[in-house]
Amino acid sequence: MYREVLAVDLPTIVRVAGAENLEIRAARQRVEAARGRLESTVGGVFPAIVPTALFEHVEGTVRATPGDLVGVGFNSFLVAGVLQWAINPGKVVYDIVAAKKRLVATEYQERAVVLETTRRASTQFYELVRLQARVSAAGEAVSEAEELLRISELRITTGTGVPADKLRAEARLAATRQDLILALKSFYDASIDLALTLRLDASVTLVPSMGSVAPVTLVRDDLPLEDLLAIAVQHRPDLESARTVVAALAADRGATWWGSFGPQFQAGYQIGGITGHSNNTAEPEGIPGNLLLNPFSANGSFNSNAFANGAIKEIISRGVKRLEGPSDETFGFDGQQRGTAAVGWRFSLSAFGDLKTAQALEQQAVIAAEAQLDQAQAQVVASQQASRANYELIGLARQQVRSAEEALRLTQANLAAGTMTTLDVLQSQDALAQARVRFADAVVRYNQSQVNLLAALGLFPQAPSAAAMNPPETREESKHDTG
Numbered sequence: 236m237y238r239e240v241l242a243v244d245l246p247t248i249v250r251v252a253g254a255e256n257l258e259i260r261a262a263r264q265r266v267e268a269a270r271g272r273l274e275s276t277v278g279g280v281f282p283a284i285v286p287t288a289l290f291e292h293v294e295g296t297v298r299a300t301p302g303d304l305v306g307v308g309f310n311s312f313l314v315a316g317v318l319q320w321a322i323n324p325g326k327v328v329y330d331i332v333a334a335k336k337r338l339v340a341t342e343y344q345e346r347a348v349v350l351e352t353t354r355r356a357s358t359q360f361y362e363l364v365r366l367q368a369r370v371s372a373a374g375e376a377v378s379e380a381e382e383l384l385r386i387s388e389l390r391i392t393t394g395t396g397v398p399a400d401k402l403r404a405e406a407r408l409a410a411t412r413q414d415l416i417l418a419l420k421s422f423y424d425a426s427i428d429l430a431l432t433l434r435l436d437a438s439v440t441l442v443p444s445m446g447s448v449a450p451v452t453l454v455r456d457d458l459p460l461e462d463l464l465a466i467a468v469q470h471r472p473d474l475e476s477a478r479t480v481v482a483a484l485a486a487d488r489g490a491t492w493w494g495s496f497g498p499q500f501q502a503g504y505q506i507g508g509i510t511g512h513s514n515n516t517a518e519p520e521g522i523p524g525n526l527l528l529n530p531f532s533a534n535g536s537f538n539s540n541a542f543a544n545g546a547i548k549e550i551i552s553r554g555v556k557r558l559e560g561p562s563d564e565t566f567g568f569d570g571q572q573r574g575t576a577a578v579g580w581r582f583s584l585s586a587f588g589d590l591k592t593a594q595a596l597e598q599q600a601v602i603a604a605e606a607q608l609d610q611a612q613a614q615v616v617a618s619q620q621a622s623r624a625n626y627e628l629i630g631l632a633r634q635q636v637r638s639a640e641e642a643l644r645l646t647q648a649n650l651a652a653g654t655m656t657t658l659d660v661l662q663s664q665d666a667l668a669q670a671r672v673r674f675a676d677a678v679v680r681y682n683q684s685q686v687n688l689l690a691a692l693g694l695f696p697q698a699p700s701a702a703a704m705n706p707p708e709t710r711e712e713s714k715h716d717t718g
Contacts, residue, residue, distance in 0.1 A: 241435075242444040245360055248433065252356035255434040259352055262345040269341040273334040280327055282320035287507070289313040308514035315507025315571070322500050325493030329486045336483035343476035350472060352432065354690035358683045359429040364443045366422040368675030373415040376668045379643075380408040383664070386650070387657055400657035407661050411668075448678045450629055453685040454692070460619065463692060467615050471693030474611055477604035484600045488593040495586030503575040510568040611691065618688035625681035632674035639667035 253259060291311045299305045384404040390396025426441045435441070454463075468474060529537045537547040643663040649655035 239438075240440045240442050243360070243441050244444045245357060248356050248360045248429070249353050251433045251435075252352050253349055256352045256356075256432060257434065258348050259345070262341075262348040266338070266341045266345050269334075269338040273331075273338050276327075276330050276334040280322065280331075282318050282502075285317040285319055287313070287315045287317055287505075289315075309511055311509060311511035313507060313509045313571070315505050318504045320500075320502045323493055323497045324500070325497040326490045329490035329493060333483045333486035333490060336479050336486060340476045340479035340483060343472040343479060346472035347476060350690055350693065354686055356429065356432045357686045359425065359432060360443065361679050361682045361686070363422070363425045363429055363441060364448055364682075365675055365679035366418065366425050367443055368448050368679070369418045369672055370415070370422050372668055372671040372675065373411065373418040375671070376411040376664065377408070377415055379664050379667075380404065380411045383657065383660055384408050395653070396657075403657055403661055407664070448675050450626065450678050451682050451685060453689045454619075454622070456623070456626075460616065463615050463619060463688075464612055466692045466694070467611050468608070469693075471611055471691075474604070474608060474693075477600070477607045481597065481600045481604055484593070484597040488590070488597055491586075491589050491593040495589060496580070496582070499579050499581065501575070501577045501579075503573075505571075505573040507571055508568050509571050510566055512565045614691040615688065618684055618691050621684035622681060622688055625677055625684050628677035629674070629681055632670065632677045635670040636667070636674050639663070639670040643667050 289312070291313070292309075294308045295306070296304050297307050384401070384407075387396055387401040387404040391398065391401055423440065427437045429441055430437045430439065529535050536544050538544045643660070643666075646655055646659050646663040650657065650660050
């Protein structure tokens with residue numbers, strides 16, 4: 236089912252988890268996004284350069300400067316470079332502060348993701364160690380059951396045994412083989428979980444390279460709980476991130492106030508050139524009425540009726556104006572500069588709602604930070620208690636293994652002497668198998684609780700690998716300062 240076996244140790248697990256995990260890579264991209272938003276906010280402080288090319292065509296009637304309406308027809312073409320600057324000083328300052336705080340918060344979040352990923356990979360590694368010990372214990376149980384069956388068959392052959400002993404030995408062997416299969420299944424599942432965290436091929440079976448299961452102490456047991464909680468508050472990146480988010484939202488509230496009530500400064504400067512073509516640049520004059528004469532009439536009139544004569548003259552005058560053909564004019568390209576400056580305020584009733592929203596968001600962040608602090612403190616307390624309890628179990632489980640091994644040795648000797656039965660040996664084997672499993676569970680649970688405690692303090696990426704490479708046999712040998 237699996238193509239190959241790969242031996243791994245804890246330092247390698249920590250290194251690979253920090254380099255390949257998708258959650259860490261996503262956190263790094265969030266940091267880059269926050270850095271981009273900060274650069275955008277800072278860039279908004281500076282003026283904007285706006286290259287402009289404008290073509291305009293006007294035909295028909297427009298209003299002249301004195302207010303009268305005149306007929307026009309012209310084209311214009313404007314090429315310019317515009318420097319625009321609009322700023323609300325208070326809002327800009329608070330926006331930059333908020334963007335910086337968010338960048339710092341995402342950097343702390345990245346560290347928190349690295350810490351959590353490393354913690355998860357380390358506990359998964361120790362879970363793999365625990366299940367490896369279970370597989371080993373199940374394998375030893377199978378070997379012992381096979382030996383017991385061989386002895387039972389030999390006793391029946393020599394006439395000193397009974398068929399019931401052989402049946403018990405066969406049943407015991409079948410049970411231990413089932414336990415071995417289930418232990419292997421659990422081991423493979425744990426290998427897949429660890430490979431998923433490390434982004435490795437799930438078909439590669441990861442096998443711990445540790446020779447034996449031994450307790451590893453990462454946090455001194457003589458540190459009082461108050462000191463541990465103080466260390467967690469100071470060093471945990473997720474708490475730092477929560478506090479920084481609160482500061483960012485406080486800056487957002489200040490930016491909202493300045494954006495609603497602060498002054499807006501605007502300035503602009505345009506430099507370029509303009510050219511164009513205008514129709515009808517010469518005003519038509521026509522022929523004055525006293526010069527309009529009928530050459531075919533003795534008195535120069537067009538009609539004997541004075542009213543009709545005047546109307547005919549007006550028609551002729553207007554027609555002449557249209558026929559005069561006013562000249563067009565094309566203007567050469569010439570420079571143009573414009574400068575503007577303004578300051579203003581904008582007041583709206585919506586500002587009060589915006590301020591209330593900003594304040595509520597800030598308080599939500601404060602509540603979330605308090606909840607996260609409570610959770611962090613609970614994790615420290617739970618990890619410390621689990622560490623102490625599991626260490627006490629290690630001593631008891633070690634003594635249980637020693638006693639069970641001696642009991643099995645004596646039982647096997649008495650079976651050979653004929654003073655005990657196969658059932659007594661089966662019971663002793665079961666007791667030894669359970670003792671070995673209990674010891675492995677206690678040691679691994681202790682190591683996992685130490686990893687969880689160090690991670691709860693926010694110190695995990697800095698300390699565990701060196702200690703884990705050479706795990707001590709006793710608690711006294713493994714004590715060292717977390718700082």
